Amino acid sequence: VSQPACPACGGGWPPADQRIAEFPLSVAYLHDDQFFPGWTLLVLKRHATELFELTREERAQLIEEVSAVARALHGAFGGVRKVNYELLGNQLAHIHWHLVPRLADDPAPSRPVWEVRHEPKRLSADQRIDRLARIRACLSPC
Amino acid sequence: VSQPACPACGGGWPPADQRIAEFPLSVAYLHDDQFFPGWTLLVLKRHATELFELTREERAQLIEEVSAVARALHGAFGGVRKVNYELLGNQLAHIHWHLVPRLADDPAPSRPVWEVRHEPKRLSADQRIDRLARIRACLSPC
Numbered sequence: 001v002s003q004p005a006c007p008a009c010g011g012g013w014p015p016a017d018q019r020i021a022e023f024p025l026s027v028a029y030l031h032d033d034q035f036f037p038g039w040t041l042l043v044l045k046r047h048a049t050e051l052f053e054l055t056r057e058e059r060a061q062l063i064e065e066v067s068a069v070a071r072a073l074h075g076a077f078g079g080v081r082k083v084n085y086e087l088l089g090n091q092l093a094h095i096h097w098h099l100v101p102r103l104a105d106d107p108a109p110s111r112p113v114w115e116v117r118h119e120p121k122r123l124s125a126d127q128r129i130d131r132l133a134r135i136r137a138c139l140s141p142c
Numbered sequence: 143v144s145q146p147a148c149p150a151c152g153g154g155w156p157p158a159d160q161r162i163a164e165f166p167l168s169v170a171y172l173h174d175d176q177f178f179p180g181w182t183l184l185v186l187k188r189h190a191t192e193l194f195e196l197t198r199e200e201r202a203q204l205i206e207e208v209s210a211v212a213r214a215l216h217g218a219f220g221g222v223r224k225v226n227y228e229l230l231g232n233q234l235a236h237i238h239w240h241l242v243p244r245l246a247d248d249p250a251p252s253r254p255v256w257e258v259r260h261e262p263k264r265l266s267a268d269q270r271i272d273r274l275a276r277i278r279a280c281l282s283p284c
Contacts, residue, residue, distance in 0.1 A: 049224065050212060050213075050216065050224075050225055051205065051208060051209040051212055051225075051227065052209045052210075052212055052213040052216070054209075056202075056206065059202070059205045059206065059209055060198075060201070060202035060205065062205075063193065063201045063202065063204075063205040064198065064201065066193060067193040067194045067196075067201055068194075070192060070193055070194055071192075071194040074192065074194070081232075082191065082192075082230070082231050082232055082235055083192055083193075084228075084229070084230045084231075084232070085193065085228070085229040085230075086226075086227070086228045086229075086230070086254075087226070087227040087228075088224070088226045088227075088228070088254060089224050089226075090223075090224055090226070090244060090251060090252050090253060090254065091252050093224055102232060109232060110232050110233050111232060111256075112228075112230060112232065112254065112256040114253075114254040114256040114257050115256050115257065
């Protein structure tokens with residue numbers, strides 16, 4: 001099920017070269033802005049906007065995929081204090097999770113990432129390829 | 143399983159008079175600050191800090207409870223644009239979800255709640271009792 005006007009359904013977002021891995025119900029991508037290293041987007045393949053629109057089986061599988069990516073991020077970066085899991089959809093309602101490992105040198109460890117004003121950090125192509133590989137190496141099937 | 147130094151395990155947080163409902167794995171409470179009407183906390187009963195510390199069965203049940211509360215919030219308030227689901231734990235690592243219905247008159251509908259500076263809004267006891275009842279009336283067993 002897809003919706004014509006939805007960028008996540010149309011394949012225009014997120015960019016294909018930021019793709020980490022595909023799961024049964026979702027696809028993981030590295031976020032554009034890597035100011036918080038490892039910030040990952042996990043995008044549902046089908047169109048839905050709220051968890052309660054999914055079937056019970058879909059919710060159970062999706063949270064396995066969320067958990068697997070969080071575990072991989074925890075493993076891929078040293079000294080993760082906490083993983084943040086956020087399903088917002090205020091700008092793009094298509095279900096996607098922001099999964100952010102909060103590292104030991106985080107500039108504001110007690111605050112949500114949204115409160116931390118910063119210049120977005122874009123990786124070079126080489127840096128991106130390295131980071132994708134580092135996260136993939138910590139993923140196990142889920 | 144509980145941890146002695148954890149406020150969520152010790153029963154000191156959130157306050158009992160903000161309790162909405164109890165589920166098999168979690169308890170829902172109205173958040174202190176009702177600037178965003180309906181902001182709810184869903185607190186895991188046992189101590190754990192990351193989704194990947196739970197069993198698969200616990201994750202499946204917990205996401206049912208998250209979804210049920212989100213559905214209730216969607217039903218209890220008119221004109222919900224989107225529900226926000228956030229599991230952060232930056233200040234208190236014990237698993238708890240922030241579930242926030244973003245209403246039609248939201249002051250910053252495209253932004254995370256954390257970016258919206260505001261004076262916290264505390265309800266009077268009567269207002270709180272009304273709000274608890276309104277949410278409970280929209281909860282169905284999960």
